[in-house]
Amino acid sequence: MSETKVIDARDTFCPGPLMELISHIKHVAVGDVIELLSTDQGSAADIPEWVKKVGHEIVGSEQVGNVWHIKVRKAK
Amino acid sequence: MSRKIHIVCVTGTREKLQMAAMIASVAAASGDEVSVFFSMNAMQYFVKGSSAEPPSEGEFGALLQTKGVPPFRQLFQMAAELGSATLLPCSMALDLLKVTGDDLDPALGPPTGLTRFLSDAEGAQLLTF
Numbered sequence: 575m576s577e578t579k580v581i582d583a584r585d586t587f588c589p590g591p592l593m594e595l596i597s598h599i600k601h602v603a604v605g606d607v608i609e610l611l612s613t614d615q616g617s618a619a620d621i622p623e624w625v626k627k628v629g630h631e632i633v634g635s636e637q638v639g640n641v642w643h644i645k646v647r648k649a650k
Numbered sequence: 651m652s653r654k655i656h657i658v659c660v661t662g663t664r665e666k667l668q669m670a671a672m673i674a675s676v677a678a679a680s681g682d683e684v685s686v687f688f689s690m691n692a693m694q695y696f697v698k699g700s701s702a703e704p705p706s707e708g709e710f711g712a713l714l715q716t717k718g719v720p721p722f723r724q725l726f727q728m729a730a731e732l733g734s735a736t737l738l739p740c741s742m743a744l745d746l747l748k749v750t751g752d753d754l755d756p757a758l759g760p761p762t763g764l765t766r767f768l769s770d771a772e773g774a775q776l777l778t779f
Contacts, residue, residue: 586718589676593720596679596732627680 662691671725678733689740
């Protein structure tokens with residue numbers, strides 16, 4: 575059964591949100607989802623690039639107010 | 651496919667240290683093979699216990715001290731811990747500073763000479779800050 579973990583990286587600037595994602599994704603199981611909260615516009619565009627490059631999966635990305643909710647499934 | 655990225659970090663200003671640290675951390679975390687060679691004015695900021703803060707080159711340096719910007723020392727450390735980047739102090743710089751490898755932050759690797767660094771960097775991408 576996969577789980578979703580929320581990581582709050584609001585009010586940090588590039589590459590802070592990406593580093594938060596990377597440090598947490600190492601510690602979850604394959605299939606689990608991390609929902610990253612970020613207020614950094616650049617990271618909202620850049621994080622999917624990293625996810626694609628390393629072979630994980632974006633399962634959702636939406637902006638609510640000034641906060642991006644980026645959902646990443648660990649694929650390997 | 652992973653790339654080899656070699657970074658030479660010699661300027662001791664906030665903007666250049668930050669940019670070098672950003673590239674090192676993101677590249678290493680993306681699976682690239684990264685090594686960073688520290689020398690000249692950049693070396694002093696990695697002596698253990700050093701709280702010295704680098705001067706800014708311009709207005710952007712002040713912006714980098716805004717809350718929420720990851721400090722360059724932390725980014726270099728993450729490059730090593732999360733992405734296996736190697737952080738190499740220049741042996742000549744250590745000699746002139748009168749410090750040894752034991753006096754440096756634990757994230758840094760062994761003192762390294764230019765011959766070894768250039769040999770490892772042969773044919774690879776080299777960025778200088």
